[in-house]
Amino acid sequence: MWYYVDPHSGIPIYVQLKEQIKKAVATGLLAEGQQMPSVRELALQLTINPNTVAKVYQELEREGVLQTARGLGSFVAKRRKDFGPQQESSLDNALEKLMVEAYQLSVDADTLYARFTEKLAAWKDRLKKGAEGQ
Amino acid sequence: MWYYVDPHSGIPIYVQLKEQIKKAVATGLLAEGQQMPSVRELALQLTINPNTVAKVYQELEREGVLQTARGLGSFVAKRRKDFGPQQESSLDNALEKLMVEAYQLSVDADTLYARFTEKLAAWKDRLKKGAEGQ
């Protein structure tokens, strides 16, 4: 796995790294139970401070994406299965944001629908391959 | 139009206000060409610092949502009609973000699809009414 951060992008480094890891997990590139590189290793590779990587791992653990064991390392957590009212409202929020952004990009409803179904199909595919492959 | 900001919400005030204005524009609550309240007026109404409102208007102008004419005030800009490669990649990005978030919320593809079409229909409705109404 390769990660990439740009310290001059204006987006905090730890946010950039967090989003990349979340995406890798969501697309099956990182499988459940898989070991993450150590804090020091990843810091070296990205030439950022170990503290920054540590912060990312800690936040991802709190969000249930990673699991960390002192002395052992960090691992991709099992995906949680509960979809409750809190998740529902978060999803609604995310969908609203998408529509507002689409409007700003002068994307009409039909184009948005087409693009969405396309992406969704691609995503399902990647997930299936991830489940079979590894 | 009524806006609302909560200084204690953890989300920067200027972000809260910006998103509300963008949403109002995207749903047709604010029509093209409509005049926005003055910086001072809005600041008073929300009891926030005028600098914060000014920043919001400036950023929205840069993003093409508002247009400001010195001495006259700020107005809702005409919606940009060009959907080019830059817009395309922005849309792709937004869609990817949505899928990653859905995964994290343990929303499966079918639920996501159902929710999306629902929201999209509601959005089309609001737009149509906005176009007729005002």
Place this chain on the structure above:
Amino acid sequence: MWYYVDPHSGIPIYVQLKEQIKKAVATGLLAEGQQMPSVRELALQLTINPNTVAKVYQELEREGVLQTARGLGSFVAKRRKDFGPQQESSLDNALEKLMVEAYQLSVDADTLYARFTEKLAAWKDRLKKGAEGQ
């Protein structure tokens, strides 16, 4: 309000401070909406690093004890009112821990009961005074 930390106690400083603030909130010494000292101020007062205080404030915000607004400061949050199944199981856990500890301290069930009701009464009292007082 006076806080106190001992860097040589073996318990991380940030844990010590966190627990003291939580206790102050729980007993009404810190009222809802009250402003906390700034990160720098509290760091100076305790002669610890501002980063350590910042970490405490951030964790307490995530736990819903404080609310932070950039540029304004940190404030005691409104107490959340939802008591769901997750809270229930946390409470059960806390009670089990208490019983195990009581056993280890050779406290019999009757003594534990007596002590508990005593403490509970005292706690109710402090809360009532806090609600009236401020």
Place this chain on the structure above:
Amino acid sequence: MWYYVDPHSGIPIYVQLKEQIKKAVATGLLAEGQQMPSVRELALQLTINPNTVAKVYQELEREGVLQTARGLGSFVAKRRKDFGPQQESSLDNALEKLMVEAYQLSVDADTLYARFTEKLAAWKDRLKKGAEGQ
């Protein structure tokens, strides 16, 4: 007796094991004088490092829960019967912690009381059975 540890739970393994043993003793599942499995045996069974088990036994001995005789093995210690001022203040501390946690969980005083008496009754029951049974 069966113990169970999860290296990925975020809680140090030695803490998990310690708490389980303490709880087993406190509920009478492990009787006074009963022999504990050897360090190696337990390490094998849990597939953890023998050093970790050894550390647990050492700490439990310091806390008066176990007694170790060189060459013979480890045994559940006799329960200490002295309830002095030190025990008293420990109990007070534990009770305070409980109330603070209850507050944070938005548990009101009446619910806490009800839950506490319930748990206490269950605990008395288990102790009685333990004393008769084994």
Place this chain on the structure above:
DNA sequence: GTGGTCTAGACCACC
């Protein structure tokens, strides 16, 4: 003024 991010580097806890 307020809090947030990041670096550099020390030292500790866990396995």
Place this chain on the structure above:
DNA sequence: GTGGTCTAGACCACC
């Protein structure tokens, strides 16, 4: 070896 805590201090974002 692994991650966790803490300091010292720079610089940025927000109001």
